Amino acid sequence: MADGGSPRARALLQQCVHARLQVRPPDGDAAAQWVQVQRGLLIYVCFFKGADKELLPKMVNTLLNVKLSETENGKHVSILDLPGDVLIIPQATLGGRVKGRNMQYHSNSGKEEGSALYSQFVCLCEKELAANSKCAEAGVVVQHGTYGNRQVLQLDTHGPYTHLIEF
Amino acid sequence: MADGGSPRARALLQQCVHARLQVRPPDGDAAAQWVQVQRGLLIYVCFFKGADKELLPKMVNTLLNVKLSETENGKHVSILDLPGDVLIIPQATLGGRVKGRNMQYHSNSGKEEGSALYSQFVCLCEKELAANSKCAEAGVVVQHGTYGNRQVLQLDTHGPYTHLIEF
Numbered sequence: 001m002a003d004g005g006s007p008r009a010r011a012l013l014q015q016c017v018h019a020r021l022q023v024r025p026p027d028g029d030a031a032a033q034w035v036q037v038q039r040g041l042l043i044y045v046c047f048f049k050g051a052d053k054e055l056l057p058k059m060v061n062t063l064l065n066v067k068l069s070e071t072e073n074g075k076h077v078s079i080l081d082l083p084g085d086v087l088i089i090p091q092a093t094l095g096g097r098v099k100g101r102n103m104q105y106h107s108n109s110g111k112e113e114g115s116a117l118y119s120q121f122v123c124l125c126e127k128e129l130a131a132n133s134k135c136a137e138a139g140v141v142v143q144h145g146t147y148g149n150r151q152v153l154q155l156d157t158h159g160p161y162t163h164l165i166e167f
Numbered sequence: 168m169a170d171g172g173s174p175r176a177r178a179l180l181q182q183c184v185h186a187r188l189q190v191r192p193p194d195g196d197a198a199a200q201w202v203q204v205q206r207g208l209l210i211y212v213c214f215f216k217g218a219d220k221e222l223l224p225k226m227v228n229t230l231l232n233v234k235l236s237e238t239e240n241g242k243h244v245s246i247l248d249l250p251g252d253v254l255i256i257p258q259a260t261l262g263g264r265v266k267g268r269n270m271q272y273h274s275n276s277g278k279e280e281g282s283a284l285y286s287q288f289v290c291l292c293e294k295e296l297a298a299n300s301k302c303a304e305a306g307v308v309v310q311h312g313t314y315g316n317r318q319v320l321q322l323d324t325h326g327p328y329t330h331l332i333e334f
Contacts, residue, residue: 012179012329044329067268078268091329098332101234101245155322162179162211162258164331165265 006107007166008051009059009117010094012044013068014160019087021145022152032152035143040084041069042155043125046094047109047117056117059167060124068163083135086125088144089151090118115147173274174333175218176226176284177261179211180235181327186254188312189319199319202310207251208236209322210292213261214276214284218334223284226334227291235330250302253292255311256318257285282314 017039024033043063067076069084079086092114096103109117122144129135129142145151184206191200210230234243236251246253259281263270276284289311296302296309312318 010331012331044327062265065268066265066270068270089327091327093328093330096330098229098233101232103233103235103330150326151324153322153324153327155320155324157318157320157322159317160211160258160320161260163260163263163270164177164179 006048006050008048008055009167010046010048011059011063011165011167012091012094013063013066013163013165014042014044014155015069015157016040016042016087016155016160017158018156020154021087021089021143023146023149025150025152035087037085037087037141037143040082040086040140041079042087042089044089044091044094045118045121046091047114048095048107049109051109051113051117053117053120055167056121056124060121060128062165062167064125064128066165068161070159070161080129080132080135083132083138083140085140086129086142088122088125088142089153090114090145090147091151111148118147173215173217175215175222176334177213177215178226178230178332178334179258179261180230180233180330180332181209181211181322182236182324183207183209183254183322183327184325185323187321188254188256188310190313190316192317192319202254202312204252204254204308204310207249207253207307208246209254209256211256211258211261212285212288213258214281215262215274216276218276218280218284220284220287222334223288223291227288227295229332229334231292231295233332235328237326237328247296247299247302250299250305250307252307253296253309255289255292255309256320257281257312257314258318278315285314
């Protein structure tokens with residue numbers, strides 16, 4: 001996060017053993033669609049007003065390289081070095097602030113802007129994993145939720161090891 | 168959060184349909200022990216240096232009364248008004264700050280102090296739910312993780328609706 005300034009984006013990281021996220025709700029006779037990941041990292045992400053695409057490479061670099069994934073031996077390495085799956089979840093609620101008994105989201109980026117940033121963020125994560133030989137060899141994947149949808153989520157962890165990182 | 172100051176505590180809230188948390192790891196022949204909650208609220212909590220027990224009533228009041236639980240009709244009410252279960256998870260990692268590729272936890276409260284604050288926080292939450300007639304009638308419960316343990320967690324949500332609140 002820029003020293004002393006307001007954050008332009010907020011990410012919340014949790015480890016998972018397995019997770020499953022709905023990407024399309026059921027519609028009439030059509031069943032819901034889901035994506036799933038095995039052992040890896042959940043990235044919940046929220047953009048604030050003032051965020052722009054120049055911010056994204058730094059965010060992706062930090063999130064994929066910070067040592068928050070635990071090996072079998074209890075050592076902490078990055079998700080790229082684990083290597084493990086990544087599940088990206090758009091989570092605008094992370095930008096909320098308490099006002100009385102309600103939450104306000106005045107600092108959040110607008111819907112179109114947030115959606116564009118989210119798509120580019122996902123795309124950059126995919127590229128980074130694809131370009132990493134360890135990840136490519138291990139066949140790990142990036143999955144992601146649909147911006148604007150309800151993020152119906154099932155999460156199985158061996159300790160979520162929850163971290164907040166602001167940019 | 169005190170205007171302009173550093174936070175003294177950080178709470179992360181997620182809705183759940185069902186959640187299960189390990190409170191004692193397996194030990195020799197003894198199986199692990201778990202607690203579980205049905206529909207309700209997960210509260211991940213972390214205390215910073217400078218937090219004291221005078222902070223706790225305000226925290227508990229805010230967290231249990233903020234309207235972040237969704238009724239069947241899609242309306243948002245407090246967890247006390249839902250009414251729903253509460254699962255409290257100690258999560259010191261929430262106090263981490265990125266330093267290069269590692270996280271540092273220099274602002275976190277000491278272990279003994281954090282443990283004492285956590286116990287009192289849990290106790291206050293239990294009292295509030297017990298004193299609430301709607302909660303008592305519905306038989307909702309407060310469950311909580313063991314401070315210092317690995318928080319092995321299984322979470323099932325209809326949208327985690329993740330919110331961060333600092334004090």
